Amino acid sequence: MMTPEQQRITAFAAERFGPKAVTTDPHDIEPWLIDWRRRYQGAAPAILSPGSTEEVSALVALANDLGVALVPQGGNTGMVGGAIPPADGSALLVSTRRMHRIRRMDADANLAVAEAGVILGTFREAAEAAGRRFPLDLGARGSATIGGLVSTNAGGVQVLRFGTMRALVAGVEAVLPDGSVHDGLSALKKDNRGYDLNQLLVGAEGTLGIVTAATLRLVPAAAARAVAWVGLESPAKALSLLRRLQAATDMVESFEIMPDDTVALVLAHVPGTRLPLAGTHRWHVLIEAVTSDPAAEAPATVLERMLAEAFEAGLAEDAVIAASEAQAESFWRIRHAISEAERSAGPAVQHDISVPVEDMPRFMVEGGAEAEARFPGTHAIAYGHLGDGNVHFHVRAPKGVDRNRWYAEDAPHITRLVHDMVVAAGGSISAEHGIGQMKRDELARLSTPARMAALRAIKTALDPKLILNPGKLVALAPETLSK
Amino acid sequence: MMTPEQQRITAFAAERFGPKAVTTDPHDIEPWLIDWRRRYQGAAPAILSPGSTEEVSALVALANDLGVALVPQGGNTGMVGGAIPPADGSALLVSTRRMHRIRRMDADANLAVAEAGVILGTFREAAEAAGRRFPLDLGARGSATIGGLVSTNAGGVQVLRFGTMRALVAGVEAVLPDGSVHDGLSALKKDNRGYDLNQLLVGAEGTLGIVTAATLRLVPAAAARAVAWVGLESPAKALSLLRRLQAATDMVESFEIMPDDTVALVLAHVPGTRLPLAGTHRWHVLIEAVTSDPAAEAPATVLERMLAEAFEAGLAEDAVIAASEAQAESFWRIRHAISEAERSAGPAVQHDISVPVEDMPRFMVEGGAEAEARFPGTHAIAYGHLGDGNVHFHVRAPKGVDRNRWYAEDAPHITRLVHDMVVAAGGSISAEHGIGQMKRDELARLSTPARMAALRAIKTALDPKLILNPGKLVALAPETLSK
CATH class of the missing domain: 3.30.465.10 (Uridine Diphospho-n-acetylenolpyruvylglucosamine Reductase; domain 3)
Structure with missing residues (x-):
């Protein structure tokens, strides 16, 4: 059901931009109303797909005049429900799919x-x-x-x-x-x-x-790359290794850390994966080094030398450098398959957080212990981009819990604890996934009043009618929300 | 003369932060009321110098309550009058001089x-x-x-x-x-x-x-550096040289271009300067290359090889690499002395502008010709940071003009022309010096209505009482200005 104002905008788009610019068949709309992780379900009576900046401009101007909300959407791959329209159907989706030049x-x-x-x-x-x-x-x-x-x-x-x-x-x-x-x-x-x-x-x-x-x-363009897998004892040693690498070369493009049990989960659940190292290590690091200079020392040689020094210094326990592109890809496959493996391992609540890089090793260890202590039976794991101070901090449900009850009752408390720990460490409750609708209220709870006031002032100054992506990112003051 | 509200703030600062935090002696204030180029003269009954963030916070909160304007000031080295208070004495200066940890x-x-x-x-x-x-x-x-x-x-x-x-x-x-x-x-x-x-x-x-x-x-830290002086034919060849260098190495940290007559002006007016090259060249380039890696190829060797290739390719006419730190400094001295030399050469109107890097060679040549054609007897020069698309575009007055009349009557028209050319090229009327009071109205004239509306909305949303650095950067709508 469209409101008369939504009808006017939809008719305007159809007439001015042609039939390709308007989708109203519920079957065609449906896949774009839910995020790919199926956590946020919205509703919208139409998707508008303008073909140019001028068309977007005309559309937004009309929507602003009529006070109709618009939700912009790209590939719908977001993690926080940021591109999903409100459930009451009050907004039209605006897809950028036809602007692909x-x-x-x-x-x-x-x-x-x-x-x-x-x-x-x-x-x-x-x-x-x-x-x-x-x-x-x-x-x-x-x-x-x-x-x-x-x-x-x-x-x-x-x-x-x-x-x-x-x-x-x-x-x-x-x-x-x-x-x-x-x-x-x-x-x-x-x-x-x-x-x-x-x-x-x-x-x-x-x-x-x-x-x-x-x-x-x-x-x-990359002239050469090398990918290494390193087994080591702790996140602190991993960070020391990273600092050494960065002081010696600017080739390091990825430095991903994973705990042993997470790697084991991948090996158990994802067909065709195989541990690059023979022994047992508490932590694993995946390093990629790249150079664009064909005359530069080969990244593999640089990594080999640096890793040899890391053994000497007691930072690394074992390491292997991929001997082929195929092997490099197989190393990366383990890292990329973590989400998939985790899903098959049962319920978990996930957090995309960052803290200052220097503090991340402490946070990974102490934060995990704290979460497990406060929520008995849970299992905390942290993996991801150590060099960015950004890890994905997941807490798995105790074995045998009722999935729905756990998500509804326990998970929010766990998230609250994790976010509180992050803020205490001067970190961010959203490192790379954004706020969207998932973290909107947590952002409001955990930001200083100064920060929230500034976000609200900017939003309401630039979008006084609140037509663009309403309900996302900035929790407005109650009186403004009810407008 | 202080207003009662200014008196309250000054008394508050003296009482809460101690006598060091307040300067009211006109002799002590005077040097901070005019910019170092002596173009903007302001007035202020007091300088407040809080010693901590908490003190700044208390001061601003009180000023906001009382509606008293504050002008923050650091070293007072600005080029656009951005740190000079209004001439009517309505604002207090806030110096950061005591916050130096x-x-x-x-x-x-x-x-x-x-x-x-x-x-x-x-x-x-x-x-x-x-x-x-x-x-x-x-x-x-x-x-x-x-x-x-x-x-x-x-x-x-x-x-x-x-x-x-x-x-x-x-x-x-x-x-x-x-x-x-x-x-x-x-x-x-x-x-x-x-x-x-x-x-x-x-x-x-x-x-x-x-x-x-x-x-x-x-x-x-820098492990080694090299400084080269290159004579060449045109800005276009200079840009080609820069692109070659950048494709081959990431060591290039400076790439400064100067026309021959500007270099000649420095040699004529600044004692102790000497041209690094023997011959005559229409354009000169100063290059600095730096590496932090002691094991890397020496920057001088890299520059030597690249400049040899540039001769082969017809990009450079002559070049010399500084053989010592002293020589390197003497190359830089020519570049740094341009402002000084220009001042002794008579009146000139100066523009700190940028255009997309690729377009800068054309702009330097055609823009200069256009300015000289439209204002007969003037002489246009452009020098500076070619690799940033940022040159200082100066137009010197015709010989023998009345200095004051020329600045008052002709200079504004020249500036208008230069700014219009910059905007037509998709550039910026302020590359690095900012807007301050000097370019505030030009920014309003040359920005799109969308941009100005956004700047105004942000300013008035975050500073609704307009207490922070009033009259700078954003030209408010007339009704807001008169508040």
Whole structure:
């Protein structure tokens, strides 16, 4: 059921932009109303798919006039329900799927301009075809879109060297809540004209504007890479190893840590996986080193030397460097299969958190012990991007619990404890997945009043009618929410 | 003459923070009421110098209650009048001079926390003493403060490799207009908790908050450097040379271009300067290459090889690599003495502009010709940071003009032309100096309505009483200005 205002917008889109721009068949809409982890179910009477920035602009201007909420959506690969519309059907979905042009690919300048609907995998391939590399990668590369990656400041497994999406965005084009277009695509290395609207839109989760295109930085193509698997005793030793590597070379692009029982879970549940090392180790680290310089010392040689020094220093227990691309991929497969393995191991509550890098080893050990002590029978594990101070901190349910009861009753308390520990450590309750609807109220609970007041002031100043992605990210004051 | 409200704040500061926190003697105040280039003269009945973040917070909260304007000031080295109070004496100056602690220097983490009043030169030395390097440098290093550098997103001669201040800021602590404290010092590599307030405060020129401290990134200490002087034919060839260098090595930290007549001006006016090359060249380039890796190929060897290739390719006409530190400094002295030489050469109107790097060679040549054609007798020169797309574009007055008349009548028209050309090229009318009061109205004239509306909305949302650095950066709508 559409409201008369929603009908007007839908009719406007159909008439002005053509039939491709409007989807109203419930069967076609349905897959876009639920997130891929099936945690958030929304409703929407239509998906609008404008084909250009001008069309997005016209659509948003009309929606603003009529006070109709819009929820922007890219590949629908989000982890926090940020692209799922409200359950009451009050919002229309705006898909960027028809805006999939790469407008510019400038290898000399190491820059490219991609529209919001360009798929990450497609973009990475285009950069490679141009002899360059786009150094951001994540599991959802086949579906995630540039617009979504910008709007969520996406991270992934290559952040260590090149940073998150924020560091890779040189410019943003977006339609603001009143329908006006912010054109920040011109990639200026120096530009001091006041508040940085491009950076404000990165990670704003579509609440301040609909990102329609972005200018993205490219890096030189990889000339050689090496992947190593290291067994070691503790996260503290892992961090010491990382610091040594980073002091000696800038080649390290990934440094992923996993506890032994998590690796064992993968080996038990995921066919075709095999432990790279023969012995037993409490912690495992996956390292990837890359160079773009064909004349540079080979990454494998660098890692070999550095790991030999790490044995001498008592930091590493054992290590192996992949002898082939296939072997390198098999190492990575273990890391990437953790989520899959975890699902088959029973209920778990997951947290995407960060703390200052130096504090992460302590947090992984003490935080895990604290969670297990406070919730007897649970099992805490932490794995992920040690060098970014970002681990995925999961707490598994005690064996034999009722799944639904545990998720409904215990999980929220566990999450509260983990978030409190993170805040006490000066960390973030959302390292890379964003806030969306999942963490909106936790953000409000755990932010300082100064911070929440600033977020609310910015949101309501730029989107006074609250039409863009309502209910996400910023918990508004009660009086504003009820508007 | 103080208003009763100003008196209350001054008395509060004296009583709560002690006599050091208040300066009311006009002789002591006077030097801080005019910028160092003596273009902007303000007035203020007192300078308040809080000694801690808590004191700044108490001060701002009271000023906000009473509706008294505050102008934050660091080293008073700004180029656009951004730290000079209004001429009507309606604002109090807030100096960060007593907040000069380096709170943390963590070489392992490559991070440091410095208070707003720490002098750049002092901070650079502290980083060096810790075996690291802070890769931002500019002429005013002996006076410019961390707070000012953050608030103006300072640039300088090392931006090419490590970026502007924005890229070097890992966290910001600031007092917001209502007196609340934004504590963003925790340096998280991944943090997706909504709008990035740290980045919003960088370059906000004190209009959204008073920066009290910052977490800054350090880089490895330099193991070796090389400085080269190259004579070449055109900016286009200079850019081709830069692209070659950048494709081959990441050592290039500075790439400064200067036209021949500007270099000649330095040689004529600045004692002790001497041209590094014997022949005549239309353009000169100063290159600095640095490595932190003692085992890497020496920067001088890399430059030597690359410059030899550049001769072969017809890009460079002649070049010399400094044989000693003293010689390297003498090359740099020519570049740094340009402002001084220009002042002795008569009136000139200066523009700190940027365009996309690829377009800069064309802009330097065609923009200069256009300005000279439209204003007969003038002489346009452009020099500076070619690799950042940022040149200082100066137009010298015709010989024999009346200085005051020319500045008052012709200069504004020239500036308007230059700014229009910059905007047409998708560039910025303020590359590194900021907006302040100098460019406030030009920013309003040349920004899209969407951009100005966003800047105004953010300013008025976060500082509804308009107490922080009024009249700077954002030209408010007439009805708000008259408040």
